[in-house]
Amino acid sequence: MVGRELGGFARRAGATESTAEPALKVEGLSGRRHRDVSFELRPGEILGVAGLPDSGRVELLHNLFGADPGTGGTVELLGEPYERRNPIASVERRLAFVPGERRAQGLLTTMSVGENVGALTTKAFSRLGLIRRRAFDTAATEQAQRLRVKTATMTQPITSLSGGNQQKAVLGRWLAIDPGVLILDEPTRGVDIGAKAEIYDRLTALADKGLAILCSSSDLPELLTLTDRIAVMSEGRLVAVVDSADATEESVMTLATGAAPAAA
Known part of the structure; x- marks a missing residue:
């Protein structure tokens, strides 16, 4: 990975500006713990999702995958309308989801x-x-x-x-x-530093080849290291989308908590 160091890992330099059609286009998405969320994810981009545990960021991912039925909004996946009926239909549409609870939701134990x-x-x-x-x-x-x-x-x-x-x-x-779009929640929770580096390298390589990646994490250094942009959620709403290269842990946390910026 090319870029400046953060927490022992080289910070992603950022995807080249793309004029390609969005791989994932979300408009006014609402559901459990989130409402009126809109954003676009383009091929070759890693978009992070940050927020406190009750911000709705995890529920947003489950809604997108069809595992947690929403109450409104529209989604386009790879240029076509996407109804989010259920996880099986999502897999058929080449939408992948690595859940955050590895043992309970990810492993076939x-x-x-x-x-x-x-x-x-x-x-x-x-x-x-x-x-x-x-x-x-x-x-x-x-x-x-x-x-x-x-x-x-x-x-x-x-x-x-x-x-x-x-x-x-x-x-x-x-x-x-x-997959055409890969969604991840807490991609390196509970893994050692060696495995974390390998996962970062693999995700970066996939993005460099054009895969669109949406990554939610409670680990702000991880988001700052891995992503191109960060969508910040607070109390169920998407309050800002910031360039990772310009962001800090403090600036993201300020947005996530709804706190006013410190006076100059």
Whole structure:
């Protein structure tokens, strides 16, 4: 990653200004704990979402993915209207979502590493209701290698891996659907510094290749490091979108808490 250092990680220099049509266009989106939220996310951009725990930022992500029905607003995904019916429909539209609660929402805890990584591709490797096991295993192994998932074998239980490797496996599962838009909540919560660096590098490389990424985090240094812009939410509303290169932890927190700027 190119840019100035922040918290031991090089700060993302920022995406090149793009005139491409938005990969995700949100207008007046409302739902549980959020209302009238509007923003655009363009290909090759990493847009952060910051806010206090009760700001509505997590509920916004679930609304976008169809996991938490909204009450209003419109969304365009990859240039087409998107109804947010349910997560299955979202996956079919190439919208990926890595949830913040890894063990409760992300891991298939009774399954192996390979089954976790390949869980969303079984249909692609099935014929007459039977999985083409060799092709499935090969694809899952290659995906795990791309994410540098450290595992003795792909058949060992996913729960035997470290938190960082579990998180990379979950990320690999969603990247396997070749998403047009990737949504992440708390992408490096509970992982060690080495895994964090690998996840940052992978997300940056994906954005550099044109993937549109929406990333919510309670870790402000993470957002300042990883993103191009930060959408700040406060009490259910999007109150500002700021360039990450110009932002500080203090300036983002001021917006998130609704506090008045300090007098000059």
